[in-house]
Amino acid sequence: MLDWNRIDTLLLDMDGVLLDLAFDEFFWHFELPARYAAVYHLDEDDAREKLLAMYREREGRQDWYDVDYWSRRLGFDVASIKVRQAHRIREHAGVRFFLARARERGCRSVLLTNAHPKTLRLKMAVTRLEPLLDETISTFELGAGKESRTLWERLQRRLDLDPARTLLVEDSATNLRTARDYGIGQLVYISRPNSLRGAVPHPEFHSIEGLADLACPPLSPARSRFC
């Protein structure tokens, strides 16, 4: 159980937590292989195999999230393909209600993503969630990803964060582990980041299907600031 009386700041991941990971899976596993196959005259399944091998090679590194890296590597403009498919980007059910309730309670809501700033801008332009958030941060701005302790040190300075009074919501167990080791006080794992797939709870972390299940309790009349 979360102790909402000990939470000042919410750090919310973007892909899989605020937004449906179905878009990213479609984009990286279907749209990009189709484009790669067309450009290099390959069978689509072969193109997918090749791309999946390239993704695995860059996994856990900032390159993986860098659309400019993929444009250079693949020889065509990956960001503009994403823009053409942007109508498929969707927020998860219940996200707006959750963010509105968090704001009502005086919690600071921060979107914290490893996604490239171009991807972050595109997704905020499509979903228009930004007015409900106090800050949106791409870890590219801080020069380290969430898998790295360095990120958490820089983030603490940037946000003047009290780690013990911070809640992180993630669909990455790796990121949750790093945050836990750093001292982030409350951690929640999203077990159903992709609405087209079933939930897979994580044995190490408090797991919920989505933010709609994370009831941010209403503000008691006696409290004016902070959860």
Ligand SMILES: [Mg+2]
């Ligand atoms: Mg994610």
